[in-house]
Amino acid sequence: MSSPILKISKLNVMFPGLMRDAHVLRDVHLTVKQGDVVGLVGESGSGKSMTASACLGLIPNRGRATGSIVLDGQEIIGRPEAELANIRGGIAAMVFQNPMRSLNPFYSIGQQMVEIIRRHRKLGARDARVAAIDELQTVQMPDPEIAFSKYPHQMSGGQIQRVMIAIALACRPRLLIADEPTTALDVTVQAQIISLVRGLADRTGLTVLFITHDLGVVSTLCNRVAVMYAGRIVETGDVGSVINSPAHPYTQRLLKTVPIVGASSSNLETIPGQVPGPTAIPLGCAFRSRCNRATEICSTVDPQLKSVANDLMVACHNHGSAKSMGKQIA
């Protein structure tokens, strides 16, 4: 078995507040192995992006992180800024949600690529330029030489996202962290970006942590998935198991909210209630108030992530497939 590139254990991120502290991440456990494409899914505010930022030590100033994040053998939590700067980009490179705003509008694509490449690889200006154009080719940018000298405002969101991926790849990272890279893009462009990432993973064995709220994306792109709810990972396993036979009630209901082409729209389910905010995490299971399977224990004991089947971990006291649970209730 290959060693994990990223191993997050018991990660907690908390922002002290005047009235109440905000617990943004609570005991997050996540392992990403070499060659994995892991989807990290959840609703807005579930802590997906914070998990990604934490992997690079990019937690906003007031935040306190405890636990452990081991990235390529190096502990991130508590590491001094100067050393983190080498890891950022060099070992794990990030692609962001808002491509149009992710690059500096005052400098050309090429200037920004070259600066970042030279930060992480010992290349002269000319070699860095060659490397940049190479990488633009890798991400299937039409006319890479022209793209190199363009400014961000002269490109579309999809093109910039390709540039961002090229920048990430050019640093030769062990892990690519993509934080909702397709959310701000048109559906057709989304599909192109996803197939690009899929292709890169297949061809080069690139390891990817792909953050999204779109379960459809996860099933086409990823081989593993972790579902987050209220700052905690509630279910994780290989995509087949989680998508086909989810064990956590939240995952089950989340899957029912995915629209299926051809199905009547009136059948589209919603999950009633809302995610508890990070300042108001209740005692016990955070999903309890929205869960139709909640029992007494759920209101007192917060369920921990535990293995329930081969390659499937769930944090639920009453886990099980929807069908078997139906029988139990009956």
Add this chain to the structure above:
Amino acid sequence: MLKYVALRLVLLIFIVFGVASITFVLSRVLPSSPAELMLGGRPTVEQVAAARQELGLDLPLVSQYFAYIREIFSGDFGDSLRTGEPVLAEIGKRIGATFELTTLSIIFVLLIGIPLGVLSAVRQNTALDNSTRAIAVVGVAIPSFILAMVLQLVFNGMLGWLPLQGRLDRLISLDNPIETVTGLFLVDSLLTGNWSAFQSALAHITLPVLTLTILLLAMVVRITRNSMVEVLKDDYIRTAFAYGLPKKSIYYRHALKATLIPMLTIVGLTYGNLLGGAVVVEYIFDWPGLGGLLVFSIIENDYPASIGATLFLAAIYLLINLIVDLLYFVVDPRLRSV
């Protein structure tokens, strides 16, 4: 781009024309007797009538106006009624002093203010940020004449380190006069190797520059700081951090460039204003600049001089605005491709 510049230059001519017209009207509606000023002493009625005829003041206003516009656009601003010298020569004599003072001040303000503003933004709400904020409030609140006089009191009166006023020691201007090359004493004395004159000029310019620098520093620090704070929230700054770029590059290369736009606007306008004469500061330090020319010519109703100075300053102001607008294009690539 070229079309834009051409358009702006054409507009500039129209604006100067407008300013010329307004100053003409103002100079004629003010109750005064320029002829008597020119003659001085106690002229007879006949002398005054002759002088009025010489100045063309006996003609109808409309023909005076056209004559005036014609002269101005042919570059003839007339002679000063006070000194009898051509107005352009008067301006020429004084522009160097004003230019030297204000440019040096602006350079110092930018050199000190921008890094201080960046530091305040990066270390938001720390002791450094709070003290620059306090200094800024003081800098904005202190009237220039008080600051100038306090500095005179301390550095001349108490310490005796620096001269009280003027641009050069009188002895030096007699013994080692500066040959005029650019009209800037510091530059000219260096160019001609006149070391003692350079020292004297430097000593004389220190206090006025210090005064203007303190007065303007507050503004530049706060503008830099506040726009930096906004820029640092931008996504591309996060990208720069996420790729481990050195902080120096993030702050001074990536973030600062975005703050240049508001900075250019404010500094451009201020610079234009200052060239119009940091009137009060020039007056207190007896600095022979344009501010003095404007003030004295208005007080004494020396209308060719006041009109000439006004027009000249308006033109400079407009020109600086144009340069600022063109610099926007240099700074921001998004404007270039429109």
